[in-house]
Amino acid sequence: MDGVRLLRLGKRLTELGREMVTDHASATLSPGEIAVISDVYRHPDTSVQDIRARTGFAQSHVSTSVARLRERGLLDAAPDPADGRRTLLRASEVARGYIRARVARPAEPVIAAAVPDPAQARRVTELLDELAQLLLPQDGAPRTGGPGDRR
Structure with a gap:
């Protein structure tokens, strides 16, 4: 990307x-x-x-x-x-x-409107949850986001 x-x-x-x-x-x-x-x-x-x-x-x-x-x-x-x-x-x-x-x-209705195929909409929701888990701070700890950061 x-x-x-x-x-x-x-x-x-x-x-x-x-x-x-x-x-x-x-x-x-x-x-x-x-x-x-x-x-x-x-x-x-x-x-x-x-x-x-x-x-x-x-x-x-x-x-x-x-x-x-x-x-x-x-x-x-x-x-x-x-x-x-x-x-x-x-x-x-x-x-x-x-x-x-x-x-x-919940985000699902908005995602379903943006991605009409129900299976793809579920997959988008799963991917967004995974991205949020990887990219957003957890427990108030800031993410450094550097290439070697594997938190």
Whole structure:
């Protein structure tokens, strides 16, 4: 597999993943807002500056997204107890419940729609499970991913 094909595969998997976790409610969020709320969900009690550093977005973009997400009730904000000038953000209970429900959905229906042959769809699911096991961090340990890494 060459790099271009790997990128195309990654893009297609991202599209399938988005189909699974988005619906009419989340479709009203911009991709940037989705990235911000996803980051806050993974890093509760975080600041705009921390989100900016992790996402690579401009601070103005993060601030605008945060304001919109707070208006929609998807982010909660509280003063930082260590520095009252700073605001800490976390996904609201509504957002956390919604996210948990969406990510818990099985991938099989989306894969079946993308690969109409049932046997091939099962094989794709098996291969994706195997790839996830090989390429994603296990138990919080980062993957080095080097050629000699045989974890």
